[in-house]
Amino acid sequence: MKLLASLTSPYARKIRILLAEKHLPFELVVDSPWESATRVPEVNPLGKVPALVLDSGEVFFDSPVIAGYLETLEAQPALLPPGGIERVRVRQTEALADGILDAAVSAFLESRRPEAQQSTVSIARQHDKIRRSLDELEKRVTGRDWLDGNTMLLGDITVAIALDYLDLRLPQTDWRTGRPALTALHERLASRPSFVDTVPPAG
Ligand SMILES: N[C@@H](CCC(=O)N[C@@H](CS)C(=O)NCC(=O)O)C(=O)O
Structure with a gap:
């Protein structure tokens, strides 16, 4: 999976930290949505980072949604109670x-x-x-x-x-x-x- 993120976005940092804590492999694609050459709107119509692109091509955006998705992968440690x-x-x-x-x-x-x-x-x-x-x-x-x-x-x-x-x-x-x-x-x-x-x- 690929994570589109700017290095200063705290919402993107949340996802980078969750991926690191869970030892989940991913490719970091650094992209600032404020720059004219940004590719972020191609995957997230809201034009915001973070956006997570799965190997299947499916995209999840908004950091709480991505955090919820990462929990479904069942990598340890769990960072949300099961329900x-x-x-x-x-x-x-x-x-x-x-x-x-x-x-x-x-x-x-x-x-x-x-x-x-x-x-x-x-x-x-x-x-x-x-x-x-x-x-x-x-x-x-x-x-x-x-x-x-x-x-x-x-x-x-x-x-x-x-x-x-x-x-x-x-x-x-x-x-x-x-x-x-x-x-x-x-x-x-x-x-x-x-x-x-x-x-x-x-x-
Ligand atoms: N609620 C969103 C907020 C994401 C957000 O606002 N990201 C900022 C970077 S810190 C952004 O991409 N802003 C670009 C814009 O608003 O056009 C989340 O949690 O992912």
């Missing part, structure tokens, strides 16, 4: 982390527009979403090693990716201050080879 409310809870944690990413990407892109065109209201709204979500995650992980269950799961991975993305794009968020449990979770995950090998390039 029931436990699986819903992990997907909820993933959605919360993806929501932080959506807000961070939006605030970052807004801040890159010419100053006169920037909406400070919109940027503040995104920062409010990020702060509330981080506070909720801190509450959920306090006194525990992992957010859901007793082992590292998809929710933990996605949260750590979102925290790394805040360090990269919105360092002024200063998310560690007052959030020791989230800081500890991040430290535990950021040192894993799958994270170290996928650190986004600066710039």
